[in-house]
Amino acid sequence: MTDKNIVKSGIVGYPLNYSISPAIHNYLYEQAGRKGEYKEFRVRPEDFSEKIGTILKEYQYLNVTIPYKKEIISHLQGTSDSAKILGVVNSVAREQGYNTDGMGLELALAEWPKPDHAMIIGAGNTSRTALYTLLAMEIPNISLIHRNINNLKKLKCEFAEIIEVKELSAGTYESMATGQQITFINDPEEIFKFNQTPDLLINTTSAGMYPEIEQIPLPEKIIQHILIESKPRVFDVIYNPIRTKLLKLATEMDLEIKNGLSMLFYQAYASHSIWFEEEYSIEKAEKLWKNFVVKFDPEKFILENWSNQAI
Numbered sequence: 001m002t003d004k005n006i007v008k009s010g011i012v013g014y015p016l017n018y019s020i021s022p023a024i025h026n027y028l029y030e031q032a033g034r035k036g037e038y039k040e041f042r043v044r045p046e047d048f049s050e051k052i053g054t055i056l057k058e059y060q061y062l063n064v065t066i067p068y069k070k071e072i073i074s075h076l077q078g079t080s081d082s083a084k085i086l087g088v089v090n091s092v093a094r095e096q097g098y099n100t101d102g103m104g105l106e107l108a109l110a111e112w113p114k115p116d117h118a119m120i121i122g123a124g125n126t127s128r129t130a131l132y133t134l135l136a137m138e139i140p141n142i143s144l145i146h147r148n149i150n151n152l153k154k155l156k157c158e159f160a161e162i163i164e165v166k167e168l169s170a171g172t173y174e175s176m177a178t179g180q181q182i183t184f185i186n187d188p189e190e191i192f193k194f195n196q197t198p199d200l201l202i203n204t205t206s207a208g209m210y211p212e213i214e215q216i217p218l219p220e221k222i223i224q225h226i227l228i229e230s231k232p233r234v235f236d237v238i239y240n241p242i243r244t245k246l247l248k249l250a251t252e253m254d255l256e257i258k259n260g261l262s263m264l265f266y267q268a269y270a271s272h273s274i275w276f277e278e279e280y281s282i283e284k285a286e287k288l289w290k291n292f293v294v295k296f297d298p299e300k301f302i303l304e305n306w307s308n309q310a311i
Contacts, residue, residue: 009275010039012055012072013065014048020301021063024268027292032272043068049075061275062092063268069125073097085132085162088125091271098274101126102133104267105237108258109137110282112233115200117141119226121217122204123151126237130204131159135180141196143183146205147218156184188222197230201250204237208244216245227253239264242299261298265289 007029011021022038029036039059043051048068052075055062064072069088073079076089079097083089089097118139120130123146134142146152156171159182165173172183185191207217216223226232227250234250239261247257266285273280 005035007034007036007061007275008039008059009036009061009063010041010055010059011063011065012041012043012052012068014043014045014067016040016042016065020264021268023296023301024265024292025272027295028268028272028288031288031291032276034276056092056095060094061271063271064090064092082132086125086129088129090267091274093275098271099129100267100270100274101129102136103270103280104263104265105130105133106137107266107269107280107282107285108260108263109200109235111258111262111286112200112256115139115198115233117143117196117198118200118202119198119230119232120144120202120204122146123148123155124204126204128155128158130202131155131182135163135175135178135182138178139180141181141183141198143185143194143196143198145185145188145191145218147188149186152184152186188218191222191225198226198232199230200235201226201230201232202235202237203244203246206238208236208241208246209238210240213241214245216249220249223249227255231255233257236260237263240302242302261302262289265292 009025022040025038026036041055045067048071052072056075069090072089076092076097077095079089080099082102083097083099086099089099091098091100118134120127123144127144131142131144144152160173164176166176168174171186172181174181185194203217205217207215223246233256234247235258236244236247237260238244239259242259243251247259250257269285269288270280
């Protein structure tokens with residue numbers, strides 16, 4: 001096979017000390033019968049504007065991680081609707097920007113029954129992605145809670161500008177298009193008066209990520225209250241450690257848990273679907289993921305190959 005037949009792809013970020021993305025993408029190339037190159041581009045912030053044009057010309061297929069998910073947009077020919085709404089790009093095909101974070105989350109959650117009420121912890125970019133993904137999945141009730149009240153208020157304002165809603169009460173909105181209810185819990189202490197019981201809890205913060213493995217995204221008394229009173233399935237976007245302190249607390253209560261490694265894998269799968277214009281399916285994605293788990297023991301894989309790589 002000549003160089004012309006090799007798919008040139010890669011990931012752009014900094015510091016990018018080590019990314020597990022090459023192993024995942026090389027596995028996907030292997031399973032699809034493609035010959036692919038997946039290169040890491042460690043680009044310093046002061047060099048980004050100068051170098052990104054050349055990278056985009058030479059490598060048609062790219063993933064983008066911190067700190068360039070927003071900055072990359074001005075160097076592209078255009079972006080998908082979801083990337084426009086979320087304001088961040090993590091996948092590029094032929095100088096068009098896409099966001100596969102939502103696809104990855106949806107596929108990861110597809111392994112569980114559809115919830116009636118999902119609660120999101122966080123107010124950053126990943127929280128925004130989770131919110132719009134859950135709306136697209138037509139989850140009837142969605143709530144958001146976070147330590148930083150100001151960040152949550154900012155997300156609430158952005159949400160109200162993008163989605164046509166009517167305010168039902170302070171902090172609670174209803175989508176005019178779908179009737180879904182979205183509640184922003186402005187103060188974490190309000191959880192003790194919250195009269196709804198989420199059956200899915202999603203942590204979208206970095207609290208508990210290596211090396212700060214003793215952190216949890218909310219005060220422990222609040223986490224304990226949610227877990228005890230609602231008994232939700234618990235999804236954490238973090239994948240190092242495999243079990244965060246939040247997931248350990250949930251496990252102690254015999255609750256179902258899932259870490260973010262499958263989400264990362266499904267994001268990569270979604271990127272390949274975009275790059276090669278192939279329809280992605282839950283059934284195919286789950287089969288690939290299960291085979292990946294058999295080939296690479298996830299806990300061993302993370303311990304051997306991970307070094308402070310952001311989601």
